[in-house]
Amino acid sequence: MIITTGDRPLTEVAARAERLAERLGVPYAPRGNQSITKLFSRYEGEILVVLLEGTRLLRPGRPQLQFHPSMGFVRAKRVLKGEGDPMLEAAGMAPGDSVLDCTAGLGSDALLFAVRGGERSRVTALESSLPLYALLAEGMASYASGIGEVDAALRRINVVHSDHRSYLASLPGDSVDIVYFDPMFREPLEDSAAISPLRAYANSDSLAPGSVHEAVRVARKAVVLKEKRGSGEFSRLGFAEQLRPGAKTSYGVIRIDDRS
Ligand SMILES: C[S@@+](CC[C@H](N)C(=O)[O-])C[C@H]1O[C@@H](n2cnc3c(N)ncnc32)[C@H](O)[C@@H]1O
Known part of the structure; x- marks a missing residue:
């Protein structure tokens, strides 16, 4: 699993994503201009995308999951x-x-x-x-x-x-x-x-x-x-x-x- 953000994240969102990755001991991949498809080809497993409006969990071929009570x-x-x-x-x-x-x-x-x-x-x-x-x-x-x-x-x-x-x-x-x-x-x-x-x-x-x-x-x-x-x-x-x-x-x- 890796953690990233959306395109052009606010500094505070990128910092939150990086802190989470550090706490979990998983790689943080700065998004830059990479598409999700490109990230999937470069890394193994799930991608957690931290966004201002919420966090999403992605895996190829599976429905994305969003936190919602x-x-x-x-x-x-x-x-x-x-x-x-x-x-x-x-x-x-x-x-x-x-x-x-x-x-x-x-x-x-x-x-x-x-x-x-x-x-x-x-x-x-x-x-x-x-x-x-x-x-x-x-x-x-x-x-x-x-x-x-x-x-x-x-x-x-x-x-x-x-x-x-x-x-x-x-x-x-x-x-x-x-x-x-x-x-x-x-x-x-x-x-x-x-x-x-x-x-x-x-x-x-x-x-x-x-x-x-x-x-x-x-x-x-x-x-x-x-x-x-x-x-x-x-x-x-x-x-x-x-x-x-x-x-x-x-x-x-x-x-x-x-x-x-
Ligand atoms: C049916 S869901 C629970 C739904 C939850 N009650 C709710 O309100 O959203 C079962 C969850 O338990 C987790 N789980 C299954 N076995 C577990 C275990 N041995 N220890 C901790 N979590 C486990 C699964 O990964 C899954 O996320």
């Missing part, structure tokens, strides 16, 4: 108005609770946790794919939604480039209120507009029982899994599926009180 924004506005959200209710999340989101993706769910959690909560979002992590970290730091509380919630999220298995293993027991998993579904929902473009860049490994075991050790309140409705993953991994009328997805929950 999409449905997360709509759901966040509802929660700010005091309405419920099925994921938050499944998790039993209260303001102030800490959350470890083990599968950050484009951060929509992490945003919801940060909105419900409020200023006193700590939300950490883990992403193991480096290009997705780079897109997410840039987006969380600079995206402007037009709603101050949403932007403040985005900035509060601690985005970490890590595989959740090793990260969970490094944490003490009973150290986070809620641990959340939303892995790439075993059988994709083909009409998922939010997830389909992510697929080319994502880690699509199945969730390991060992990771769930570690999550149960680390969580104080609940471990939550999102999967396709009726997925065998719920029983394979020991989650009680909570069916929702008309929904194509379900949340599975392990309540920590039931841990013994």
Whole structure:
């Protein structure tokens, strides 16, 4: 992967791109007058393009990906108005609770946790794919939604480039209120507009029982899994599926009180 900018970038945008490349330990390629096609012929892997209006992730022959909280924004506005959200209710999340989101993706769910959690909560979002992590970290730091509380919630999220298995293993027991998993579904929902473009860049490994075991050790309140409705993953991994009328997805929950 390399990081670059658009044509004739503002000095501050070029500096942001260069800083990001340095932090991630990936090459920064000054754009000059090179086309994206030329950059693809010169470098291996993805290209992250930092622009004033947002950041884009490109790979030859794949749809480009842009940071946007999409449905997360709509759901966040509802929660700010005091309405419920099925994921938050499944998790039993209260303001102030800490959350470890083990599968950050484009951060929509992490945003919801940060909105419900409020200023006193700590939300950490883990992403193991480096290009997705780079897109997410840039987006969380600079995206402007037009709603101050949403932007403040985005900035509060601690985005970490890590595989959740090793990260969970490094944490003490009973150290986070809620641990959340939303892995790439075993059988994709083909009409998922939010997830389909992510697929080319994502880690699509199945969730390991060992990771769930570690999550149960680390969580104080609940471990939550999102999967396709009726997925065998719920029983394979020991989650009680909570069916929702008309929904194509379900949340599975392990309540920590039931841990013994
Ligand atoms: C379905 S997406 C999550 C979508 C996310 N909940 C949202 O609201 O945007 C799954 C994400 O988890 C990441 N992932 C999969 N396995 C992982 C692992 N072992 N550690 C960290 N991230 C992982 C994938 O790369 C992908 O970006």
